[in-house]
Amino acid sequence: MTCTRCAACKQLRRRCPSNCIFLPYFPPNNPQRFSYVHRIYGASNVGKMLQQVEEHQRADVADSLYYEAYCRIKDPVYGCVGIITVLHEEIYHAQCQLAKVQAEIDLLKAQAPVQGELLGLQVNEFLANQNGAYCSTQSSFDPSFY
Amino acid sequence: MASSSSYNSPCAACKFLRRKCLPGCIFSPYFPPEEPQKFINVHKIFGASNVTKLLNELSPHQREDAVNSLAYEAEARVRDPVYGCVGAISFLQRQVERLQKELDAANADLIRYACNDFTPTPPLPVPNMALRQRPVEFSRRLSMGHHHDGGSGGGFNQTPSFPIPYTLPNWNDHQNPSGDHIHGGGGGSI
Numbered sequence: 001m002t003c004t005r006c007a008a009c010k011q012l013r014r015r016c017p018s019n020c021i022f023l024p025y026f027p028p029n030n031p032q033r034f035s036y037v038h039r040i041y042g043a044s045n046v047g048k049m050l051q052q053v054e055e056h057q058r059a060d061v062a063d064s065l066y067y068e069a070y071c072r073i074k075d076p077v078y079g080c081v082g083i084i085t086v087l088h089e090e091i092y093h094a095q096c097q098l099a100k101v102q103a104e105i106d107l108l109k110a111q112a113p114v115q116g117e118l119l120g121l122q123v124n125e126f127l128a129n130q131n132g133a134y135c136s137t138q139s140s141f142d143p144s145f146y
Numbered sequence: 147m148a149s150s151s152s153y154n155s156p157c158a159a160c161k162f163l164r165r166k167c168l169p170g171c172i173f174s175p176y177f178p179p180e181e182p183q184k185f186i187n188v189h190k191i192f193g194a195s196n197v198t199k200l201l202n203e204l205s206p207h208q209r210e211d212a213v214n215s216l217a218y219e220a221e222a223r224v225r226d227p228v229y230g231c232v233g234a235i236s237f238l239q240r241q242v243e244r245l246q247k248e249l250d251a252a253n254a255d256l257i258r259y260a261c262n263d264f265t266p267t268p269p270l271p272v273p274n275m276a277l278r279q280r281p282v283e284f285s286r287r288l289s290m291g292h293h294h295d296g297g298s299g300g301g302f303n304q305t306p307s308f309p310i311p312y313t314l315p316n317w318n319d320h321q322n323p324s325g326d327h328i329h330g331g332g333g334g335s336i
Contacts, residue, residue: 076204079216091242098248
């Protein structure tokens with residue numbers, strides 16, 4: 001038996017054996033961690049869930065159970081499913097926004113060469129008019145005009 | 147015509163627990179006999195008495211959503227005994243981050259095109275916070291309620307308003323909470 005009981009055995013008021021399955025994941029200095037998990041899942045369910053995985057995975061199991069229990073206590077109706085819902089919506093809105101921005105970029109890309117071409121045509125037209133007008137009124141050509 | 151046989155048959159919970167399904171059974175509205183697996187999962191993960199306590203703490207109009215979210219979490223945990231729903235949250239958060247980066251880069255390109263700088267630029271991370279003020283404001287949506295058909299049916303009209311108590315595990319994108327997956331060594335620890 002360990003001199004210091006783990007948080008689980010303390011709360012369950014029992015001896016804490018040296019091979020206690022809760023001991024590595026529910027230390028005595030963090031009683032809230034086991035309290036939350038026990039309140040939502042129950043000690044025996046938590047023990048079963050820890051036992052059914054390999055030892056190197058148990059820390060992650062304990063952490064994720066604590067996180068879900070924490071979420072459920074703070075939001076008894078939706079728990080962490082509420083977070084998943086919000087994330088799905090964020091993804092949907094971000095995808096819509098990205099599509100909008102891409103469409104705007106494509107529109108600008110499509111307009112850019114047309115605008116350049118129109119500008120070129122206007123310049124040519126102007127130059128042509130200037131040439132014609134100049135020729136009809138004067139006989140000499142002034143290259144400095146350009 | 148006689149009404150459905152479910153009128154007289156025990157709910158899935160009482161069938162599983164092999165007890166008489168009394169008229170005021172707290173489970174019967176939410177665990178119909180046609181969906182036995184729903185209660186089996188919930189019972190396996192949470193236990194019947196814990197579910198009873200949870201439901202008794204809620205108003206009757208909240209219980210259906212609570213049961214549906216518990217069923218969703220239980221199923222996620224059955225499929226992924228290591229991370230459960232947390233694996234899905236981790237995966238979705240990374241998707242959100244990826245999309246935000248893409249949106250930032252696209253907004254930067256848009257501004258360049260709008261300023262008549264037609265030279266396309268490679269996608270670079272843009273730290274300019276001003277770009278984030280353009281359309282997507284994730285934080286605002288956290289204060290709005292939305293109806294969304296997620297998980298195992300029911301309307302989940304709720305937004306969380308509490309911080310995440312620990313760093314989520316680095317759940318690989320190929321891990322699927324609804325299918326086969328590899329349990330990678332996550333970094334989640336408090």
